[in-house]
Amino acid sequence: MQHVWIKPAALTLALAVTLSTGAAQARDANEDDAFASIATIRQAYATGALTPEGLTTLFLSRIATIDKAGPTVNAVLETNPDALAIARKAGKTGPLAGIPILLKDNIDTGDRMQTTAGSLALVGKPAPHDSAVAAKLRKAGAVILRTPRLYLTRVLSLQVASYVARMGVNATYMSAFGIPVTIRNIFLIIAANSISSTFAVTPGGVGTQQALASVALRDVAPASTVTAYSLAQQLISMAWNITFGLIMMISTFGWSTTKGMIQESRKEAKQKRSLSDLEKEDEPDAAGADAAAGEPS
Numbered sequence: 001m002q003h004v005w006i007k008p009a010a011l012t013l014a015l016a017v018t019l020s021t022g023a024a025q026a027r028d029a030n031e032d033d034a035f036a037s038i039a040t041i042r043q044a045y046a047t048g049a050l051t052p053e054g055l056t057t058l059f060l061s062r063i064a065t066i067d068k069a070g071p072t073v074n075a076v077l078e079t080n081p082d083a084l085a086i087a088r089k090a091g092k093t094g095p096l097a098g099i100p101i102l103l104k105d106n107i108d109t110g111d112r113m114q115t116t117a118g119s120l121a122l123v124g125k126p127a128p129h130d131s132a133v134a135a136k137l138r139k140a141g142a143v144i145l146r147t148p149r150l151y152l153t154r155v156l157s158l159q160v161a162s163y164v165a166r167m168g169v170n171a172t173y174m175s176a177f178g179i180p181v182t183i184r185n186i187f188l189i190i191a192a193n194s195i196s197s198t199f200a201v202t203p204g205g206v207g208t209q210q211a212l213a214s215v216a217l218r219d220v221a222p223a224s225t226v227t228a229y230s231l232a233q234q235l236i237s238m239a240w241n242i243t244f245g246l247i248m249m250i251s252t253f254g255w256s257t258t259k260g261m262i263q264e265s266r267k268e269a270k271q272k273r274s275l276s277d278l279e280k281e282d283e284p285d286a287a288g289a290d291a292a293a294g295e296p297s
Helices: 031-035 038-047 052-067 083-088 132-139 148-176 183-198 208-216 223-253 255-294
Strands: 011-016 076-078 100-104 142-144
Touching (some): 052 083, 183 208
């Protein structure tokens, strides 16, 4: 028996709908319909006992009460505000008529809905046309559902909050070192940090970051002050990342497992150093042997 489920993923809801043709009085969709087999749903449509609009309403209600409230599963990023209107005007044919389907957010749909694949960079410009998968679903009778507003309010708000927090941290460090705290100076520091991390010529961008920061703020603070500030910022950030990483590892794997992972890592590092030392010791002997081989007897 095939059932219809709302599955946990960054998903968008697709609903294939059809008009009822039977003479039976349509009833309201209930909780059992959410778990009914495809054959059962199609039979209910055929007899007129259930309508596409009723089933659409049921699934939208389940998203609202389970996904957006209650347990707050957060599995469905978008729902189409035109879903009910589309269900009322649906055609009568198609093998998927009336069957709710979920699509991942990386499948293009040529409508008002967005295909972001969970990336903020793709927000704001819907796909120009259907992907092959979406086109076949529509041909089978599907009406694809998914509101950009939900994605924007959830993802964009977190991105903005993260960036504001980053600016606040930089402003705090700059104030502690006597560097003028202005929006311009904060953005210059963030730009220097980003460039040094992206085009790192040293581990972690150490040195490169300080040089870029000194050049960026050369007109507002001495190079020595900017260098000291940049080093302190980098060291504190590294310490925080290590501490936070350990906390997350311990909370995820437990202390004993985390300790074993650290010990194993240290053991492997020692073995690599030992092999490297042995190779270095062998190099002079090999060079001596080659020299001896080249001498006339």
